Amino acid sequence: MLRILYSLPVFIAATVFGSNAVTAQQVGQDLYQIQCVACHGKEAEGNTMLNAPALAGQQAAYTARQLKNYKMGLRGIDERDNIGRQMAAFATALDDESRTLLAGYLSELPRKAPQPVAGDLNHGEKYYQAYCGSCHGPDAGGNEMLNSPDLRGLDASYLKRQYQNFLNGVRGAHADDKYGRQMALISSGLKDPDTVDAVIAYIISIQ
Numbered sequence: 001m002l003r004i005l006y007s008l009p010v011f012i013a014a015t016v017f018g019s020n021a022v023t024a025q026q027v028g029q030d031l032y033q034i035q036c037v038a039c040h041g042k043e044a045e046g047n048t049m050l051n052a053p054a055l056a057g058q059q060a061a062y063t064a065r066q067l068k069n070y071k072m073g074l075r076g077i078d079e080r081d082n083i084g085r086q087m088a089a090f091a092t093a094l095d096d097e098s099r100t101l102l103a104g105y106l107s108e109l110p111r112k113a114p115q116p117v118a119g120d121l122n123h124g125e126k127y128y129q130a131y132c133g134s135c136h137g138p139d140a141g142g143n144e145m146l147n148s149p150d151l152r153g154l155d156a157s158y159l160k161r162q163y164q165n166f167l168n169g170v171r172g173a174h175a176d177d178k179y180g181r182q183m184a185l186i187s188s189g190l191k192d193p194d195t196v197d198a199v200i201a202y203i204i205s206i207q
């Protein structure tokens with residue numbers, strides 16, 4: 001009897017939470033399939049022809065923050081940022097709840113390894129492990145505690161463009177963009193284009 005009394009609420013809680021989780025994933029998926037799939041791909045694997053990055057497997061908090069940044073004019077606002085502005089247009093209609101649902105759904109999707117690119121991997125490794133790995137992790141898997149995104153799954157052209165954006169003040173320049181500003185500051189310590197290419201080739205090679 002005692003066992004039944006104890007187990008019933010646990011069972012109900014598990015059922016309710018279980019079905020909520022499924023529903024949230026489904027709503028996130030529906031939102032994604034309607035509003036995002038055309039550019040970011042069926043499995044959120046990205047589309048390099050459209051400059052749209054992979055979103056699969058990224059930390060939910062990071063994805064939600066970027067969607068908010070686009071909406072609030074912290075990202076994709078610079079007049080030089082034609083590509084970011086394309087994305088910003090699709091973030092304007094999203095509210096907090098849809099951002100959370102989309103980001104949660106995307107974070108659960110399996111990541112795909114991007115196309116490898118040529119580069120000096122030894123040089124890239126040394127530089128990455130000395131200057132980037134402390135925040136983005138030794139395996140480039142990111143660090144949520146440091147608000148540093150997962151860099152795996154992202155293609156070379158997207159990684160390079162974002163890096164240049166930070167370096168040129170196109171991204172991470174707004175006073176309210178706390179985390180973007182951190183990355184912009186870091187980028188100012190590495191400007192040499194060959195080393196940037198080597199670091200990116202290395203990031204892609206370790207996935």
Ligand code: HEC
Nearest residue numbers: 035036039050051052053063066067083084086087090102
């Ligand atoms: C018209 C094509 C298009 C549509 C539709 C679109 N995006 Fe994008 N998205 C892009 C492009 C292009 C970029 C890269 C922008 C840049 O370089 O700053 C991007 C960037 C992003 C980023 C930043 C990723 C990162 O790693 O920082 C997120 C998050 C994102 N999109 C989510 C979404 C979601 C969610 C939807 C649907 C509500 C959506 N996008 C709809 C084209 C699109």
Ligand code: HEC
Nearest residue numbers: 131132135147148149159162163179180182183186190199
């Ligand atoms: C002090 C911690 C820190 C270090 C060190 C650091 N980053 Fe970052 N990086 C961040 C944060 C935080 C963000 C997220 C910024 C935002 O929210 O817009 C970021 C974002 C990025 C992005 C954008 C990813 C995306 O999906 O759009 C790239 C690319 C990147 N970093 C590359 C690098 C490289 C390459 C290095 C080494 C040269 C490096 N980072 C070193 C903290 C760091």
